[in-house]
Amino acid sequence: MKYNPHNYQSFAAEFILEHPVCCLMLDMGLGKTVVTLSALWELALDYFDIGKVLVIAPKRVATDTWPRELSKWEHLTGLTASLVVGNRQQREEALNRPAFLYIINRENVSWLVENFRWDFDTVVIDELSSFKSNRTERFKAMKKVRPLVHRVIGLTGTPAPNSLLDLWPEMYLLDMGQRLGRFITGYRERFFVPDKRNREIVYSYKPREGAEDAIYSLISDICISMKAVDYLDMPERIDNRIEVVMSAKEKKLYDDFCRDMVVQIGDEELDAVNAGVLSGKLLQMANGAVYGDERKVLPIHSRKLDALEDLVEAANGKPLLVAYWYKHDLARIRERFPEARCIDTSRDISDWNAGRVPLALIHPASAGHGLNLQEGGCTIVWYGLTWSLELYQQLNARLWRQGQKHTVVIHHIITKGTHDEDVMKALENKDMRQSNLIAAVRARIGG
Known part of the structure; x- marks a missing residue:
């Protein structure tokens, strides 16, 4: 199929070419994959600026979306790829196969780093937000080899889905701490204050006054953001x-459990050991059933x-x-x-x-x-x-x-009257925070 890029797609591809480290915060449906592949084709086959590229993606995206997009567009001819999935033997054979792109699911990143000599000069992290925790093995593995990589491209439609704290691990894999600091503790102390806590135990943090604008300003030179509603019909x-x-009986059962964290359902006693467990069980009850002891399903309504x-x-x-x-x-x-x-x-x-x-x-x-x-x-x-x-x-x-x-x-x-309403409200509130981030780094084409 012939590729006729939208103006925003050409702009985004050019941004990749001009920035060895970059993040495309493109809304869902804007074609992040074909934009990235177009830029990689130029870097590999026109500029001869890159050698081996590692593409890290969710498993189904790695096995379906990237290969399909690569074979779909005429202008990508010559950009060969090897799919590093399957059992160990299949993955090893794929890594030994000559290609420009090596596409791997994120669950195998640690295995790759631990078992093979690293010779990738370019890394694409599709759904960068899946590296939002600095405690995961995938983050630790990428942090280890990050100094060996010359180009990093991050792709995401939801850069900070839950908290601006999520940005630090993502940005670290891009610039190794140049913008938000080398350590998450320093980032947290600089831009956040404790929110919910129990004496010395802090459960959550909230941004300091003016922190959001400061964070956005620090990362704006390597990030562009585009909303689908701005560029597509x-x-x-x-x-x-x-x-x-x-019913009144069902609601009383729900309310009693919410209040006491323990309730009798038939012959079974349902209890919650803490607020987190209570939250999950209340959502289950709102759906109509709940897990009891030994994962026994207890119907509610x-x-x-x-x-x-x-x-x-x-x-x-x-x-x-x-x-x-x-x-x-x-x-x-x-x-x-x-x-x-x-x-x-x-x-x-x-x-x-x-x-x-x-x-x-x-x-x-x-x-x-x-x-x-x-x-x-x-x-x-x-x-x-x-x-x-x-x-x-x-x-x-x-x-x-x-x-x-x-x-x-x-x-x-x-x-x-259940926890369902709380979840909807929380989703809406988080969206407001993320919308601020998106708007702060939104690309203004031609402006």
Whole structure:
């Protein structure tokens, strides 16, 4: 296929060429992959400026999106790639195969660093936000080899999904601490103050006054940000809340557990040892069931299943993409709707996009990044919510993106008076913080 880049895509590719260290904070659907591949083609085959490139991505994006985009566009001919996935023997064979690009899933980064001589001069980290914790093995592995890399390209649509503290590990892998400091403790002390705490134990931090602007200013020279609504004719999006109400008996059970952190459900005693466990169990109860001892599923109500049944009936065969969070949610949905099909494999994705899956089930953590599902439908149903703004936005962007020909409707089934309402409010508040970051480094093409 012939590539006719939008102005913003040409601008972003040029930014990569001009900045050996850079981060493209491109909104979902703006084509981060083809922009990056176009720049890599020039660097490798026109400028002869780079040799071996390591592309790190979520597994499904590594195995599906990058190879597909590479074979899709005519102008990328000659930019060879080797897919470093599978068992150990398959990965080793892929690393020994001559190519310009070596595409690996992020779970194997530590294995690569520990077992092979590092000879990559360029690294692309797709979904840079997956390196937001400096405690993970993948971050520690990349930190070890970062001084050996000449070019680093970070790609993300959600740079700080939960907190500006998430930015430090991401930026460190780009500039090795030049802008935000070499140590996260120094970054934290400089820009944050304790927020929630219990005497000496600090549970969270909040930015100091003026810290946000200062952080944005420090990283703005290597980061560009673009929102899809600024550069694309995005389809209309309608967000809808469908409230369900528990019976008085069900609500009393929920409220008693919320207050006492212990409650009797039939012959089983349900307890929560701390606030974190309580939060998870309250969300499960809002969905209709909760795990007891030894992962026994304790049913509470079927209000969300009834609401989902109404949506399926109203859709009248129109495809629905249903997002679930807990395994017992999946089991109960499939029991009610035997025709429902999980989106797990490339075959599932192809069948969905071909319109052969009227009711699809998807988990945000396994399918949030990089998948193009807009051809198969335009309606998402959030059966159970997640605290992760990143996963929430990424999954919505599977349908609400460039190429979608219909209005996208996103239904949220919310159990009234429960933790569901808290999660929706938290997601909205985090989005305000991230929107500030995006706006601060937004690229002004031609300005």
